[in-house]
Amino acid sequence: MADRVRTSGATGAQMRHGPGRVLVAVYAVLGLSATVRGAYQVLAHFDEAPLAYLLSLFAGLVYVVATVALARSTPASWRVALAAVGVELVGVLAVGTLTVLDAADFPDGTVWGHYGRDYGWVPLVLPLLGLAWLRRTRPATR
Amino acid sequence: MTPVLAWATGVLALVVTVLAGLATARGRRIDDPLLIGAAVLELGLLVQAVIGFVALAMTERDVDGVVFSGYLLTSVLIIPLGAFWAVGEKSRWGTGVLLVAAATTAILVVRLEQVWRTGG
Numbered sequence: 001m002a003d004r005v006r007t008s009g010a011t012g013a014q015m016r017h018g019p020g021r022v023l024v025a026v027y028a029v030l031g032l033s034a035t036v037r038g039a040y041q042v043l044a045h046f047d048e049a050p051l052a053y054l055l056s057l058f059a060g061l062v063y064v065v066a067t068v069a070l071a072r073s074t075p076a077s078w079r080v081a082l083a084a085v086g087v088e089l090v091g092v093l094a095v096g097t098l099t100v101l102d103a104a105d106f107p108d109g110t111v112w113g114h115y116g117r118d119y120g121w122v123p124l125v126l127p128l129l130g131l132a133w134l135r136r137t138r139p140a141t142r
Numbered sequence: 143m144t145p146v147l148a149w150a151t152g153v154l155a156l157v158v159t160v161l162a163g164l165a166t167a168r169g170r171r172i173d174d175p176l177l178i179g180a181a182v183l184e185l186g187l188l189v190q191a192v193i194g195f196v197a198l199a200m201t202e203r204d205v206d207g208v209v210f211s212g213y214l215l216t217s218v219l220i221i222p223l224g225a226f227w228a229v230g231e232k233s234r235w236g237t238g239v240l241l242v243a244a245a246t247t248a249i250l251v252v253r254l255e256q257v258w259r260t261g262g
Binding site: 017019020024025028029 | 208209212216220223224227228230231233235236238239241242243246
């Protein structure tokens with residue numbers, strides 16, 4: 001397929017093959033659980049903490065974008081994936097710090113709260129793995 | 143919902159998780175025994191979903207129907223989607239995908255049982 005030829009980067013690695021296959025699977029799981037939970041929070045309990053629940057939904061959608069971009073495995077989706085993974089890293093560090101310092105009135109149960117503690121720290125580790133994988137699969141011509 | 147069924151599907155999900163983990167660590171591609179194990183797990187999850195929906199319709203306890211139904215539906219989707227994504231990869235990483243799917247299913251079953259027991 002044409003896009004496979006174009007996406008083979010300097011190392012010949014492709015985003016959706018090899019370790020990338022598992023990365024996409026973990027991203028899909030986190031995207032699904034965080035988005036559904038965020039949507040439920042917004043729909044059912046919006047008045048309790050509107051900002052936190054909107055952020056929760058936003059975080060979930062960023063994981064979905066990253067999942068699709070990694071799975072599509074094209075030079076354009078490589079850049080989308082880089083942006084999404086970057087937003088995740090900044091988000092989990094910022095929201096994690098806010099919740100640990102208790103600076104903001106955050107309720108429990110948001111995916112980035114306490115650096116992703118409720119999700120087994122996966123939200124903290126995943127963007128680091130994502131960035132490492134994107135580095136290895138960087139398209140040759142940009 | 144019966145605790146017995148949740149235990150059965152939960153333990154089965156853990157068994158598939160461990161087997162897929164061992165196979166991934168040894169660099170094995172997905173083989174028939176693993177896929178059969180995943181299929182048996184899915185069968186148990188389907189039975190659990192049917193019984194769960196019936197139990198939700200009949201119970202007089204206050205169980206959050208949206209949350210419980212969401213977990214039931216998701217519990218039967220993860221393994222087929224994971225298997226589909228896994229068999230497209232002819233390396234140890236395809237087996238790794240099945241590991242992720244089975245581990246996710248195990249967590250879902252635990253949450254499902256919690257939601258049923260505590261109401262939400």
